């Protein structure tokens with residue numbers, strides 16, 4: 001019943017896509033509320049692996065309607081490609097199955113060029129963005145001259161707007177960043193074609209969601225990115241340009257807090273990060289390779305969007321408790337537990353230290369986090385392969401203890417433990433109501 005949220009509790013890539021796919025079973029609407037095609041959500045259904053960047057992962061279930069909310073930034077080219085990927089995979093996506101908010105903003109090639117130019121200018125201080133134009137698109141939005149999806153409905157005015165937008169961006173690209181200008185005519189023509197194809201998908205998303213909630217149907221808000229990448233609450237400036245946290249789901253969809261039912265925080269059983277920025281529990285050497293994988297398995301830690309090897313480390317419970325506070329998780333879902341099988345021991349960061357002083361929580365949130373040293377607890381590992389575990393009792397005691405310790409320190413119950421990428425590879429500890 002009403003609004004459930006699936007929120008990344010770390011730096012993204014926690015396995016939100018596969019959790020959304022699970023919860024979408026009971027949802028009538030699955031809605032993205034922030035970010036754009038910087039996301040990469042993998043859903044494994046039998047032999048099919050869907051790698052989705054923009055459309056809600058919940059569309060992989062045939063009964064759902066997908067929504068791209070007002071908080072999303074849309075690259076129309078990616079969107080059309082993904083609709084095709086789903087259709088080629090036997091999942092049909094007619095306009096009745098996907099609704100685009102009129103207030104969502106569009107990403108253009110000018111935004112992508114600016115993203116690249118800004119990263120280049122930052123030099124050694126670069127953020128390591130996905131180069132998808134996300135930051136510049138949100139900059140245009142907050143500067144109040146972004147292009148909104150609804151503008152695609154008036155072809156002539158839209159063409160003029162895109163042209164003027166590219167020309168304005170060109171002045172920045174050439175004047176400030178010494179980068180190449182784009183052909184505004186060509187971009188406008190390209191976007192006119194997208195507008196023609198996407199028009200039927202644009203409609204009132206606020207009303208659609210409100211009516212579903214009033215009818216008692218479940219609406220699932222699909223988080224992209226993660227709490228530590230949140231513009232306000234993350235490890236600024238090494239963050240994305242939106243609010244991928246639970247509060248962001250409300251503004252990003254236009255829903256009041258009264259409708260919120262469950263807020264599920266998705267966390268990997270260890271921790272990863274792509275791009276720059278602090279990572280106190282980061283590992284190097286043999287253990288890093290062990291957790292990352294070498295790239296031969298589809299789930300090994302290489303970015304879905306950029307192919308970059310992900311940085312890996314031990315699970316940081318101080319940061320997870322911080323994420324718990326920012327989002328108000330009702331439960332945690334722990335993913336990739338199977339990857340920890342076979343380790344002699346597993347470390348958990350349970351506190352921090354600085355100049356001889358111990359901290360249970362960082363005194364300034366994640367600000368200057370790198371000045372603190374993690375304090376670890378070492379727990380015994382387990383040798384058993386847990387990929388076929390389906391209930392709590394199937395898990396080795398050492399694994400159960402690992403989960404219990406996480407619950408204790410973070411102060412929230414673990415509701416799901418995933419033990420492989422497949423739909424069924426899930427230990428369910430609670431059933432959502």
Ligand code: GDP
Nearest residue numbers: 013014015016017041042299336418419420421
């Ligand atoms: P998202 O961005 O949060 O949706 O996560 P990604 O899809 O980018 O990254 C998660 C990766 O881990 C994907 O390749 C998933 O198929 C894979 N995955 C998710 N859960 C599990 C699990 O329990 N075990 C294993 N081995 N892989 C998993």
Ligand code: IMO
Nearest residue numbers: 012013038039040128129130224225240274275
């Ligand atoms: P999903 O939804 C992991 C990171 C980038 C970079 C920073 C800013 O798959 O979890 P941006 O292009 O957004 O301006 O980049 O944010 N980033 C992600 N990291 N998973 C993601 O999405 C990410 N989306 C953005 O690597 O550090």
Ligand code: MG
Nearest residue numbers: 013040041304
């Ligand atoms: Mg991802």
